[in-house]
Amino acid sequence: MKIGVVSDTHLPLVSSDLPAELVDKLQNVDLIVHAGDHCQLETLRKLQQLAEVKAVAGNQDSPQLKEKLQQKLTFMAAGKKISLIHGHQFRGKNILQGLNYTFNDSDIIIFGHTHRPFNERLSDKLFFNPGSPTDKRLEKNYTFGIIEIKEEIKSEIIILKEES
Numbered sequence: 001m002k003i004g005v006v007s008d009t010h011l012p013l014v015s016s017d018l019p020a021e022l023v024d025k026l027q028n029v030d031l032i033v034h035a036g037d038h039c040q041l042e043t044l045r046k047l048q049q050l051a052e053v054k055a056v057a058g059n060q061d062s063p064q065l066k067e068k069l070q071q072k073l074t075f076m077a078a079g080k081k082i083s084l085i086h087g088h089q090f091r092g093k094n095i096l097q098g099l100n101y102t103f104n105d106s107d108i109i110i111f112g113h114t115h116r117p118f119n120e121r122l123s124d125k126l127f128f129n130p131g132s133p134t135d136k137r138l139e140k141n142y143t144f145g146i147i148e149i150k151e152e153i154k155s156e157i158i159i160l161k162e163e164s
Helices: 020-026 041-048 063-068 095-102
Strands: 002-006 031-034 052-055 072-077 080-085 108-110 118-122 125-129 143-149 153-159
Touching: 002 020, 020 143, 031 041, 041 052, 041 063, 052 072, 052 080, 080 095, 095 125, 118 153, 125 143, 125 153
Parallel strands: 002 031, 031 052, 080 108, 108 125
Antiparallel strands: 002 143, 072 080, 118 125, 143 153
């Protein structure tokens, strides 16, 4: 199973649309996971045209999205337990400790909020933040992620070549 992982798109606040390169690469995935701060429902709808989408609400999402989406979500994919949260809930705390405590029996924990890509295995879990494809803030690159689940879990941060 190939999962495209996106977060912090902040549309249309920082960009008018999803980058074409991102859309192109997401057409080859089985599932898209969005870790919040879509900002508008239209962003979610665009992603749903590409593949099945699992998503949570972020702190900058519209009231309509916050009503539609949960704050956190856990689901199974290819035999692995995946947990998803935006991450703003851990402000002022060690986010990795908070994530590990909240989702102690998950195989993969996906989060956003910081706009900083993070792809590390700690203990028996993968902690994964795809960064942002449209709002890099203090980061050098616009990014998203791919997680492949076969016998093993392979995860990668993808740097987008184009500017948002």
